[in-house]
Amino acid sequence: MIILFAVYYFTRNSKLYSVNSNNNKSDTKAESKVLVKSLKTKVVGVTFNSAFDPDVSRQEIIKDFVSLKTPIYLKPHIYEGEPANYVVLSRKGMDIGNLKAELSKELATKYKDCTYEVEITALTGDDERTVGCNILLNIYKSA
Numbered sequence: 001m002i003i004l005f006a007v008y009y010f011t012r013n014s015k016l017y018s019v020n021s022n023n024n025k026s027d028t029k030a031e032s033k034v035l036v037k038s039l040k041t042k043v044v045g046v047t048f049n050s051a052f053d054p055d056v057s058r059q060e061i062i063k064d065f066v067s068l069k070t071p072i073y074l075k076p077h078i079y080e081g082e083p084a085n086y087v088v089l090s091r092k093g094m095d096i097g098n099l100k101a102e103l104s105k106e107l108a109t110k111y112k113d114c115t116y117e118v119e120i121t122a123l124t125g126d127d128e129r130t131v132g133c134n135i136l137l138n139i140y141k142s143a
Contacts, residue, residue, distance in 0.1 A: 033140035036114060040121060043087045043097035043133040051086060051095050061094050062123070062131045072118050072135070074099065076108070083108030087118070087135065096133060107139075115140045 050056045071090035078084065085104045086095040098104070107116070117138045125131035 032143040033115065034143045035138060036111065036141050037139040039137050041100060041103060041135060041137060043135060044100055045097040046132050047130055048097075053094070056094065058096050059131055061089070061092075062096050062133060063127070065089060065092055065094070066096060066120065066123060066133060068120050068123070070120055072096075072120060074107075074116055074118060076104075087133070099137075103137075111139050111141075113141065115142075 046058050046062060048058055050058055050061060066089070073088055073090055075086040075088045075095070076083065077086060079098075079101075082101060083104045084101065085099040085107065087097050087099065088095050099107070107114075117140070119136050120133055121136045122134040123131065124134065
């Protein structure tokens, strides 16, 4: 009986979320959205250690935890006084790199009131070489 109640409660209250430029969650069921821009880009900084855990290599994170189905999101931050975005694994909370500086600046200025959805489109390299990650970034505004 308790299990049935829990399933009902969490199913009834489940919502779809996307992350906006302020890293706030917005209820996408309650508001409609319009695709403003869609672009493919590479994750940069993949050869450095994680910003969240300097003892962990982003290369190892990508090799061990990333697949085409791995959910990711953008985490805005400031780097040397400029807008920047970490690319973060949703379930693990580990960063695999950054967006390019120019793109982060564009998101912070031109698309500051928009929401973003990102997905992994390709993994590059192999165990013998440096691995990388290509992503698709969709930018939405409220309708």
